[in-house]
Amino acid sequence: MNDQTAKAPAKSARRRARELALQGIYQWRMTGEDTSEIDKVTRAEKSLGRYDVEFFSQLLRGVVDHNEVLVSALAPHLDRDINELSPIEFSVLLLGAYELSRHPEVPYRVVINEAVELAKTFGGTDGHKFVNGVLDKLAAQVRAVEVNAK
Numbered sequence: 001m002n003d004q005t006a007k008a009p010a011k012s013a014r015r016r017a018r019e020l021a022l023q024g025i026y027q028w029r030m031t032g033e034d035t036s037e038i039d040k041v042t043r044a045e046k047s048l049g050r051y052d053v054e055f056f057s058q059l060l061r062g063v064v065d066h067n068e069v070l071v072s073a074l075a076p077h078l079d080r081d082i083n084e085l086s087p088i089e090f091s092v093l094l095l096g097a098y099e100l101s102r103h104p105e106v107p108y109r110v111v112i113n114e115a116v117e118l119a120k121t122f123g124g125t126d127g128h129k130f131v132n133g134v135l136d137k138l139a140a141q142v143r144a145v146e147v148n149a150k
Contacts, residue, residue: 015114016051018095021059022118025091028064035064063098070097077137088123089131096135101142108139108146 011019024038039057042048063070071082074097082090096115099106112135119128140147 011049013050013052014055015117016049017053017056018059018114018118019121020048020051020056021063022088022091022095022122024056024060025063025094026087028060029087029091035061059095059098062102063094066098066102067094070094070101073097073101073138073142074134077134077141086124086127089119089127092119092123092127092131093134096131097138100135100139104143104146108143112136112139 020042024035024042027033027038028035039060042056043053071094074093075082078085085093092115095118096111099111099114100108103111112132115135116128116132119131123131
């Protein structure tokens with residue numbers, strides 16, 4: 001099989017949930033639309049492929065409900081003002097910060113890797129490097145025991 005006919009591996013249901021949550025967070029940040037409506041419309045859409053519906057909802061609602069706390073947690077690790085971040089990178093950071101702080105069952109390295117992949121897919125050219133650096137610093141703070149147990 002050559003590179004042209006090789007299929008990419010199917011995305012996991014959780015990765016797809018993160019992608020959809022990122023899109024929902026971005027939509028919420030840009031429009032101020034109610035997350036219940038974003039959630040409802042996303043759930044009703046049949047062409048989105050296989051995804052973990054409950055995880056998607058937890059991420060979307062969790063980021064919005066804890067937005068101020070997440071922004072406060074991220075701010076010390078940023079090298080610029082929050083208003084200067086690209087909307088996608090900021091949304092990825094919020095999602096990653098939420099998972100690091102509220103989903104300890106997901107290893108911190110998985111959280112960071114997933115955020116980096118989202119930034120590569122949806123963000124600017126080197127945005128993934130910025131996301132990686134910020135979330136790595138945040139992980140050292142909010143998951144110190146796990147990070148130090150390397």
